[in-house]
């Protein structure tokens with residue numbers, strides 16, 4: 292047998308409890324090295340079997356019953372019991388036979404996945420919310436690579452109009468794509484006692500923030516991570532602003548400073564105004580006007596047309612508020628429903644590639660690409 296130094300091994304399933312764990316083995320001698328550690332039950336060794344073959348047997352070092360899948364001669368998966376110990380034992384014995392253990396992104400790249408597919412897997416590991424996961428799963432399945440190749444073919448054929456149109460469409464989708472691993476930031480501001488904390492709690496569905504009739508209850512930024520309409524959102528409750536800047540103590544002033552800073556890098560600011568008070572004469576730019584405590588408002592009251600009416604006390608308008616927040620954060624879902632269901636660039640590298648055309652889509656590492 293030749294050297295086994297080119298065999299790379301990595302845990303491919305998330306570490307932690309689970310029914311199954313998958314250890315990936317790649318490289319020229321992948322099947323051969325697995326055969327030295329694995330005793331198939333009655334069947335031929337993995338090296339002598341067809342691609343796609345599934346072998347049951349036992350792991351020699353531990354006696355564990357497990358399954359080995361031969362994807363190709365240079366790409367083998369060991370499916371063992373979940374949890375950390377079983378997979379660690381498999382990896383330890385393969386390393387003892389000369390394989391090198393590497394982090395899974397490097398393993399995927401070495402196994403021939405494109406850089407974009409590896410990035411999609413990395414992003415999936417940290418993304419929150421089903422919408423982000425769905426978009427990234429499509430890129431992990433090759434959607435963005437395929438579109439980049441299509442654009443490249445148009446450029447080669449001299450059809451720059453088609454290439455430019457497709458690239459522009461991708462760049463539009465990238466606005467959302469670049470946010471898939473970073474939650475949207477939504478900040479609630481408004482006067483003291485406006486009912487900001489009550490609204491945060493109503494949206495969160497539990498008592499995250501302290502609520503009291505005392506003005507100035509919230510003095511620090513209070514953050515809560517939610518999934519709204521399938522998107523991950525960080526909601527920030529802030530210290531209320533006192534009219535005329537009066538009567539705020541030192542701690543409260545510091546809190547108000549943080550509120551202002553949070554507002555500055557928010558994706559969306561909710562300006563909370565109690566419905567039983569006079570609305571502010573000047574609305575903050577781009578802020579969403581939310582009237583609170585509508586249960587207290589006098590009958591026959593008229594509201595600004597673009598305001599969202601809510602009552603944390605009765606629950607009225609809370610679902611509407613969530614829907615309006617999502618519509619403001621991701622208007623593409625309504626205005627361009629197809630934009631996010633196909634290829635979506637999701638890293639700055641993709642954007643740079645699109646912005647200055649020469650489009651590349653070759654594998655990140657060519658070390659162990661399939662040569663069968």
Ligand SMILES: Nc1nc2c(ncn2[C@@H]2O[C@H](COP(=O)(O)OP(=O)(O)OP(=O)(O)O)[C@@H](O)[C@H]2O)c(=O)[nH]1
Nearest residue numbers: 484485486487488489503504507508509531603604
């Ligand atoms: N009737 C009624 N009372 C409400 C509603 N929302 C909040 N309140 C009351 O208004 C008071 C202030 O509510 P908070 O949610 O603490 O207000 P806040 O804006 O966070 O106040 P600060 O943290 O002091 O800036 C409390 O007594 C709440 O019970 C509502 O929808 N209806």
Ligand SMILES: [Mg+2]
Nearest residue numbers: 487488508509
């Ligand atoms: Mg509060």
